[in-house]
Amino acid sequence: MARTRFVQGLDELRARLLRMGGLAEQAVDRACQAYLDRDLSRCQMVLEGEAQINLAEREIDELAFDLLAMQQPMAVDLRFILAVTKINSDLERVGDQAVNIAERVMDMVELPAVPLPVDIARMSAAVSAMVRRALESFIEGKAELAQAVLEMDNVVDRMRDEAFITLVKTMNERPDVTRQALDSLLVARNLERVADHATNIAEDVIFWVRGADVRHNVQPETPAQQEVTEGH
């Protein structure tokens, strides 16, 4: 009986985390669309959505807390719950990045529109795909999918580096558009941070699925982990 309630709680936790992921992804997409269309109303939606994301984060943490307090979880459930609390923090910070992007767009919209040598649309698509796949790997409990996300991170880093170089060049050649170029550069940097959060999420999924910590290139199954596994 207690176990049934516990398992229902785990399902609820998973469902809420997915909703939270949907909100965070939507916020990033909206912020990037606002950048492309110079659309202040979308910026406003992103700013207003932040409170909702923050509330969702708190509720997930509380549910995780309640589940841990409810009964002694098995090692596999414990790993799952801890992974959820970590993924939860990352999703909330994805939401923060969306807000940062929206703020930069609000700055840009006040300045003359100029073409800039940076493909935010492409970068945004790559980053969104990373967040989505990281969440898919979580739903399906598939470490291979999570692994693919880790590899995509390098691509986004490269895009950011390229954006950095070309935009600094623009600033040098056209001081009159420095501020627009800087805003774009910071948007690219915010997107790179979203990619970093997707990477963290993928690592947490691998930790949960494999029971191994891949975060810092560590070999799986350390003595401490073995102990726990044997304990159950």
Next chain:
Amino acid sequence: MARTRFVQGLDELRARLLRMGGLAEQAVDRACQAYLDRDLSRCQMVLEGEAQINLAEREIDELAFDLLAMQQPMAVDLRFILAVTKINSDLERVGDQAVNIAERVMDMVELPAVPLPVDIARMSAAVSAMVRRALESFIEGKAELAQAVLEMDNVVDRMRDEAFITLVKTMNERPDVTRQALDSLLVARNLERVADHATNIAEDVIFWVRGADVRHNVQPETPAQQEVTEGH
């Protein structure tokens, strides 16, 4: 007997988190000193220190996991352990910011030194104080100290905004030093992020302390906690 081992484990967890906090704070201080002295050897120390911080993070997470798996923790211990895992992530990211700063310094050192209108020393001192006080509030379990950290965050945000405005002006007026100004601006932004992590830590301390107070007053906030309290 099991309880004694568990309590020892909690002490160990606290001690390790403090050491981790010391490493993260040192990394930021070194990176900022490297900025001020254009000192590549300190940059190198920061880059090399990252592995140590990453290892410390993993060990803390594993210990937290083992403690949760060892016995059914009481609500107050559970809140403590969850707060530790969250603070742990933030400290690791403080270390990442130190690496980012060191990388910008390495870029700057290759360029001619120019005076820039940004007081990184002052910003660095403010940010270090935030990290230190956030950790103190954790050691002493004092929500008031944590509250003070939250207020300091606004001061750092203001410093960052000022840096942003004056450095963009510099870029406009002196295109020949755009890259140095941009590096400085990004260092200021990294420091602001460290302040954000200190803020997160302070919020986790408040979650832990206030949640504990609620429990001491025997005013359980959720049905699940009530169950736990009755269980012990």
